[in-house]
Amino acid sequence: MLNGILKKFLLILLVVVVYQNWGKIERVFNPSQVVSEQTQAKANVVLYATDWCGYCKLTRRFLDQKGIAYKEFDIEKDAQARTAYEALGGGGIPIIDVNGTLIRGYDPDAILAALK
Numbered sequence: 001m002l003n004g005i006l007k008k009f010l011l012i013l014l015v016v017v018v019y020q021n022w023g024k025i026e027r028v029f030n031p032s033q034v035v036s037e038q039t040q041a042k043a044n045v046v047l048y049a050t051d052w053c054g055y056c057k058l059t060r061r062f063l064d065q066k067g068i069a070y071k072e073f074d075i076e077k078d079a080q081a082r083t084a085y086e087a088l089g090g091g092g093i094p095i096i097d098v099n100g101t102l103i104r105g106y107d108p109d110a111i112l113a114a115l116k
Contacts, residue, residue: 048075055094
């Protein structure tokens, strides 16, 4: 009985870990979708987000999947990040600053366009 419960728990834990790291896992199996190293080197990407936001999670996954390095600031846990977020106009999350271009919300096409 205890063995069966332990197996179910471990399976659920495995599913959660895979879900949270899917962008990184996918990049290993599909490297052709990774943004060029030259683009990565010149990119300055800053993500203003929260832990609970679904669109923030999608944005993180997209950036990880494309191999785009980024700095993330949690606007609920970091007062300086909140101030910077508000200085950018706030109004919703995520806000992504890509080389000075602000992108509001989850918009993969706009992120890729700003990287070019």
